[in-house]
Amino acid sequence: MLLAGKLAAAGFEATVVTRSAEQASSLSAAGITIEDAVTGAPSVTTAVRATSWEDAPAADGLVLLTVKQTALTPEFLDRLAAFVPVGSEVALFQNGIGHADKLRAALPNRHIVPAVTTEGALRIGPTTVRHTGRGDTRVAVSGLLERSLVQAGFSVILSNKLEDDIMRKLLINAVINPLTALLRTRNGQLPASQERLGLMRTLFDETFEIVQACGFAEEREAMWQSVLAVCENTKHNESSMLQDVLAGRETEIEAINGSVCRLAAEQGRKAPWNEAVTALVKATYTRKGD
DSSP states (O other): OHHHHHHHHTTOOOEEEESOHHHHHHHHHHOEEEEETTTOOOOEEEOOEEEETTTOOOOOSOEEEOOOGGGOOHHHHHHHHHHSOTTOEEEEOOSSSSHHHHHHHHSTTSEEEEOEEOOEEEEEETTEEEEEEOOOEEESSOSHHHHHHHHTTOOEEEOSOHHHHHHHHHHHHHHHHHHHHHHTOOGGGTTSSHHHHHHHHHHHHHHHHHHHTTTOOSOHHHHHHHHHHHHHHTTTOOOHHHHHHHHTOOOSTTTTHHHHHHHHHHTTOOOHHHHHHHHHHHHTOOOTTO
């Protein structure tokens, strides 16, 4: 909703594809309201078009895919292939790793554009979103996504080291997301005590060693300061993993810390802290009917 609302406010014809017909109806009637928790500016409401995923016609233009990795089921990918015409540009906003290859296989002859963003957003209701932290969005190539986001007021960086950026985001998420979910705290409160800071640092050090072995070039202490800076810059934000745990939804833990565990196994390493938080977060979720 943050992306769609700002794109619509900038003059783009934004269509929001929702899971439910109820939310699509609400958005069509009320538009998207964006609350700015960073500057305290008045809320802005912008009209958008909306349709449910079940009723969505074929896409026309740039597609911003903002579902979590847990949604990328075979059934979803089959429907997505029918929804996205050949030649379209599809921007990927998922956390973790592995999703770009999955989308390229499912959507041949489309322009797949991975994006790495540190923007913070918190859904308040079916038509309202709070912008909880300003960040930047990194993409590898100049194109429609870059131009559109810049026009909508987002900070966009063209990166010739997007794989490093993806690993950087993976490292940040692997520290912040599971700990905020397990401790039930917002990002800004995570480093608020020596005990929490110690947990962060231990998980960080283990994860850093693993991503560094993949060719990640940033220095350890600079990266640690980046993790702390993200906590501060998104201090009002509830991580997506915390939101999922509180709502009883399946999380992206397998795509984040689970991926770190798999990278470690490929390197012949142990990742006990990543294994532990993966198991603990997974244990918070019970499938309906279980």
